[in-house]
Amino acid sequence: MNHPALDLIRQRVSANQFDPTHTLDDATIRELIFYAGEAPSCYNLQNWRFIAVRSAARKRALMALSYDQEKVVDAAVTVIVCGVLEPERGIRAAMQPFHDDGHIDREVLDQWVEETTAAYRDKPGKQRDEAIRSASLAAMNLMFAAQAMGLASGPMGGFDAAGVSADFGLAATEIPVMLVSVGRAAPGNWPRKRRLAVDQVLSIV
Numbered sequence: 130m131n132h133p134a135l136d137l138i139r140q141r142v143s144a145n146q147f148d149p150t151h152t153l154d155d156a157t158i159r160e161l162i163f164y165a166g167e168a169p170s171c172y173n174l175q176n177w178r179f180i181a182v183r184s185a186a187r188k189r190a191l192m193a194l195s196y197d198q199e200k201v202v203d204a205a206v207t208v209i210v211c212g213v214l215e216p217e218r219g220i221r222a223a224m225q226p227f228h229d230d231g232h233i234d235r236e237v238l239d240q241w242v243e244e245t246t247a248a249y250r251d252k253p254g255k256q257r258d259e260a261i262r263s264a265s266l267a268a269m270n271l272m273f274a275a276q277a278m279g280l281a282s283g284p285m286g287g288f289d290a291a292g293v294s295a296d297f298g299l300a301a302t303e304i305p306v307m308l309v310s311v312g313r314a315a316p317g318n319w320p321r322k323r324r325l326a327v328d329q330v331l332s333i334v
């Protein structure tokens with residue numbers, strides 16, 4: 130099947146080399162984060178937060194905390210994609226607009242909040258799983274949005290999570306899940322790597 134969105138999926142690469150002279154303005158960063166936040170999340174928790182690291186000084190600090198991965202300083206911006214624990218605390222605010230738009234009544238909203246609270250309160254393991262799921266989906270959206278906007282992206286899990294939390298002032302309820310560098314690709318990137326064949330990863334039952 131042919132569709133521009135499918136082309137994006139087939140063509141995206143994880144970039145390692147970025148043009149250090151290229152910069153991104155606030156409006157573009159905001160647009161990228163808008164699309165990151167369009168990702169789905171369980172109960173529409175939206176249990177994520179994003180820190181766009183753009184200044185030279187903060188990029189240097191983040192590079193030191195990510196095992197000196199140079200793309201952190203070379204790329205125009207590196208986004209710290211965070212997942213948020215205790216997500217039930219934010220669910221009413223997250224779902225209130227759906228109520229206000231007339232899609233659900235007050236009773237359904239209250240029930241939604243109650244179910245979400247029962248699902249997550251005092252369940253740290255489940256909170257962490259959900260934080261990582263949500264942030265990962267947001268990170269993928271961010272990478273596809275970047276590509277659609279003609280930008281390269283590079284995801285990273287290689288960083289000192291405790292160090293990033295401390296240096297970038299994350300709350301105790303925030304986990305740095307992934308770093309995503311975004312900018313203009315420089316020459317020297319590897320092509321997209323081959324993937325396993327569908328038969329190797331799929332069971333249809």
Ligand SMILES: Cc1cc2nc3c(=O)[nH]c(=O)nc-3n(C[C@H](O)[C@H](O)[C@H](O)COP(=O)(O)O)c2cc1C
Pocket residue numbers: 141142143144145198284285286287288307320321322323
């Ligand atoms: C969760 C995650 C963590 C990653 N961590 C790093 C990293 O720390 N440094 C790095 O250079 N690449 C990292 N990568 C990039 C992968 O190596 C890359 O996505 C993979 O080799 C496939 O490459 P391709 O998408 O260009 O085909 C990471 C990717 C993911 C999804």
